[in-house]
Amino acid sequence: QQQVRQSPQSLTVWEGETAILNCSYEDSTFDYFPWYHQFPGESPALLIAIRPVSNKKEDGRFTIFFNKREKKFSLHIADSQPGDSATYFCAASARGNTGKLIFGLGTTLQVQP
């Protein structure tokens, strides 16, 4: 049973468009929601994260939108660039145990020039 569901599995957008990646979770004890990205041949790296006290977190072109009632969160990549092409993983972890991450399956994003 997947505790963190991620969609779509793959996504292609044109340069300049906004890419939207979605995740949902089941466990209401989850308290920390990071997004990691992984470029080909590289290791996964933390991109941005949010806690439920906020419903939005921005870092440059990257924004997390969080809906606690629906147990959903999404990553929006504004003005997508070809260099954003990578696999993006959402994750969740519980309060006091943030290093024990439950990952989604990943979304492979391709940004076409």
Place this chain on the structure above:
Amino acid sequence: GPKVLQIPSHQIIDMGQMVTLNCDPVSNHLYFYWYKQILGQQMEFLVNFYNGKVMEKSKLFKDQFSVERPDGSYFTLKIQPTALEDSAVYFCASSLDNERLFFGHGTKLSVL
């Protein structure tokens, strides 16, 4: 940025043999982790380690698995004996605050 190094990148062994996966974490980090990713599936938590002790292990962390970090050197995952279902990519990670994890590139383990 800080790097976590994993050695080797690929290991091929026969079922029943012992294997040790090595991880060189970021030097000042305090928390260490192993995650397992079977082809086509998500990365799954195996174990975390702090202050010389296992903090928590998942149901994937079988009795044949063990971890240690002797004298602040490599953080290792040992599997003895290996089974076919242990074939996967194993990711090591370390963290200063148990929140931001830095991952290695992974070791692909093939058990024949």
